[in-house]
Amino acid sequence: MTSEINISKIGENMIEIINIIAIVLGPIAAVLITRYVQVRSERRKEKSEIFRTLMTYRGQGWSNYECVNCLNMIEVVFYDNQDVVDKWKDLFEKYCKDQLDQSDQLKIATAQHKLLEAMAKCLGYSDHIDWDTIQHSYVPQWLSNNNLKQQELFDAQLAIAKSIECSAGQKLQRTDMQ
Numbered sequence: 001m002t003s004e005i006n007i008s009k010i011g012e013n014m015i016e017i018i019n020i021i022a023i024v025l026g027p028i029a030a031v032l033i034t035r036y037v038q039v040r041s042e043r044r045k046e047k048s049e050i051f052r053t054l055m056t057y058r059g060q061g062w063s064n065y066e067c068v069n070c071l072n073m074i075e076v077v078f079y080d081n082q083d084v085v086d087k088w089k090d091l092f093e094k095y096c097k098d099q100l101d102q103s104d105q106l107k108i109a110t111a112q113h114k115l116l117e118a119m120a121k122c123l124g125y126s127d128h129i130d131w132d133t134i135q136h137s138y139v140p141q142w143l144s145n146n147n148l149k150q151q152e153l154f155d156a157q158l159a160i161a162k163s164i165e166c167s168a169g170q171k172l173q174r175t176d177m178q
Contacts, residue, residue, distance in 0.1 A: 044123070046077045051119045055129075058116065059137030060147070074115075081122045087115040 050070045057067050078084040091111040097104060113134045120129040
């Protein structure tokens with residue numbers, strides 16, 4: 001009977017110890033798990049934001065500040081996906097060429113699409129976003145026309161500024177000769 005009482009007390013003591021451990025470790029585990037889930041969620045959100053921005057502007061070119069900022073963040077945000085980082089480095093190499101001709105523009109567009117494809121795969125969208133989806137974007141004609149007119153206006157302003165600069169330089173040279 002005494003051995004049964006001792007075993008019973010040991011069992012009760014073990015249950016109390018387990019309860020104390022559960023009371024102490026339960027909230028700690030909950031906080032750690034919650035923090036882990038929050039960090040993963042935030043990282044996915046950052047990746048998704050970059051992907052969405054680049055997908056949004058894929059038909060218009062990535063020469064605006066928002067896209068440039070996204071491109072500059074790829075190595076930081078996608079550091080854990082070597083395929084995405086490699087595709088970005090390939091695109092970056094193509095961007096760094098001094099003079100771009102028509103074939104270079106095609107190579108850049110292909111590299112951009114490959115980067116988007118790697119991002120879609122990383123984010124788990126590859127079943128829904130394929131190569132055809134990435135290549136076909138909607139850009140209304142009025143927007144293309146507007147962008148072309150803005151470029152023409154900029155070129156004209158630049159030509160006027162250069163003309164004024166040359167005229168001022170010639171007047172300055174004549175004044176110096178006199």
